[in-house]
Amino acid sequence: MKRRIFGIETEYGLMCASLNGGVPPLDPEDAAQRLFAQVLATNRSTNTFLANGARLYLDVGAHPEYASAECDSVHDIVCNDRAGDAIFSGMADVLNTDLAQKNIPGKVHLFKNNVDSQGNSYGCHENYLVRRRRDYRARIESLVPFFVSRQILVGAGFIAKDDAGARYEISQRAHHMWDAVSSASTRARPMINTRDEPHGDAELYRRMHVIVGDSNISDSTSALKIGMTEAVLNCLEDGLRFRQCELADPMQAIREISQDTSARAMVTQSNGAKISALNIQTSIYEQVIAHYEAAGWFAELDPMRRYVFDLWKRALEGFESGNIDSLATEIDWLAKKRLLERYQDRLAVGLDDPRIARLDLAWHDITSSGLRSALENSGGLKKLVSDDEITTATAIPPQTTRAKLRGDFVAAAMDSHRDFMADWTNLRLITPEGSSTVLLKDPFVSVDERVDALMEELEC
Numbered sequence: 001m002k003r004r005i006f007g008i009e010t011e012y013g014l015m016c017a018s019l020n021g022g023v024p025p026l027d028p029e030d031a032a033q034r035l036f037a038q039v040l041a042t043n044r045s046t047n048t049f050l051a052n053g054a055r056l057y058l059d060v061g062a063h064p065e066y067a068s069a070e071c072d073s074v075h076d077i078v079c080n081d082r083a084g085d086a087i088f089s090g091m092a093d094v095l096n097t098d099l100a101q102k103n104i105p106g107k108v109h110l111f112k113n114n115v116d117s118q119g120n121s122y123g124c125h126e127n128y129l130v131r132r133r134r135d136y137r138a139r140i141e142s143l144v145p146f147f148v149s150r151q152i153l154v155g156a157g158f159i160a161k162d163d164a165g166a167r168y169e170i171s172q173r174a175h176h177m178w179d180a181v182s183s184a185s186t187r188a189r190p191m192i193n194t195r196d197e198p199h200g201d202a203e204l205y206r207r208m209h210v211i212v213g214d215s216n217i218s219d220s221t222s223a224l225k226i227g228m229t230e231a232v233l234n235c236l237e238d239g240l241r242f243r244q245c246e247l248a249d250p251m252q253a254i255r256e257i258s259q260d261t262s263a264r265a266m267v268t269q270s271n272g273a274k275i276s277a278l279n280i281q282t283s284i285y286e287q288v289i290a291h292y293e294a295a296g297w298f299a300e301l302d303p304m305r306r307y308v309f310d311l312w313k314r315a316l317e318g319f320e321s322g323n324i325d326s327l328a329t330e331i332d333w334l335a336k337k338r339l340l341e342r343y344q345d346r347l348a349v350g351l352d353d354p355r356i357a358r359l360d361l362a363w364h365d366i367t368s369s370g371l372r373s374a375l376e377n378s379g380g381l382k383k384l385v386s387d388d389e390i391t392t393a394t395a396i397p398p399q400t401t402r403a404k405l406r407g408d409f410v411a412a413a414m415d416s417h418r419d420f421m422a423d424w425t426n427l428r429l430i431t432p433e434g435s436s437t438v439l440l441k442d443p444f445v446s447v448d449e450r451v452d453a454l455m456e457e458l459e460c
Helices: 028-035 037-043 074-101 136-141 144-149 219-237 250-259 277-295 303-321 332-347 354-364 372-378 387-393 402-416 449-458
Strands: 006-011 013-018 047-049 055-059 063-067 106-111 124-131 158-162 165-169 179-182 190-193 205-210 266-268 274-276 420-422 426-431 434-439
Touching (some): 006 074, 013 028, 013 063, 028 037, 063 074, 106 354, 124 219, 144 190, 144 250, 158 354, 179 250, 219 277, 219 303, 250 266, 277 303, 402 449
Antiparallel strands (some): 006 063, 006 124, 047 055, 055 063, 124 205, 190 205, 426 434
16 A cells, blocks of 8 residues: 555634624734734744744635645554644734733634634645646546545535524535536635646645535544545555446535435436435445455554444444534534534524524634644544654654654754745755755655755754
């Protein structure tokens, strides 16, 4: 089984809430600029690469964004993704302390969700390195049914409101997808973006940019989202051709599936036959299992990947039997649904009650005001990585990919107070005499003599 590089880009919602019931003292733009004040002072930019190999930046629309370092293990991606939450949470704590000291009656919150109160959507993008092939487009188009139906396992849960009232749906992104496969990212907002930016050797690799996924709060759902997609890609690149399940209208199907929390919504295939989201996922899972067994890959799996396959199996069996209570600490949208229903029962209110809306936001709040820490400590959400591992991941890059070279260089340059530049493929040390640049085209390499030489220059 070949190694694969993957990563997650997360855009966060940002809000400054009033502490006295009045108008919020900071609008999102002002709050974002204040949030990034220290980043700007340290790096002279709101777009920077960090010592943990990741990228931190302020995106269009005042959305703080974190792009994880390149990872080749599910454990590392969960740690590095959680590190992004921790870094932004710490930045919010600093800003809130500053607001309190200046008697500004506001508190900043950051939300790991995908839609705001005005209906604007922002993304959680997954990236998977794939081999460059002439039939790339045909191969990824064959995965559209997988991504349309995957939400029943990895959706974040969403309170949808319209003239008919409020209802609970599976996915926050489902209603904001307008194409299946496209090179556009905002205008068409496809499920899979085909813009060719490999961030590596363009003769060998492409980057599959998946836009359809929700941002996840639980470790287990994050692991499942990345791990099951990695497994599907492993099989596809090893020659497996998944049984045809082409959908007549993927955009209609993704919305219909999101609206049915039984996971049994029947969608129309291109041949006119009906199939449920559960049946699509079960078919794909069975084909993946058969291929892994035939290839002997199960013996190569680390504990986290074994957990992914176990959760994948248990989740499908739970939806099939209707016994989903056992999944309520591991599947995001089920865990949130259970929490909201408990408060609805306690307060005797519907989903349209403002108190339920506030609870929904608190679920996604990654600052110290959010619910995740308490839920994990009480067993309400399964936690796969420790606080120590998350803290380590805020400063130390994954050790088995190119991210190690970048992270170590950035840390050393910062410690030496030297001018430098870094991006996904380049490291540059800037001196009065000129600059020294190293091009890193192979994302799988974590040792490079050229980077060692660059690091020695830092000591001069």
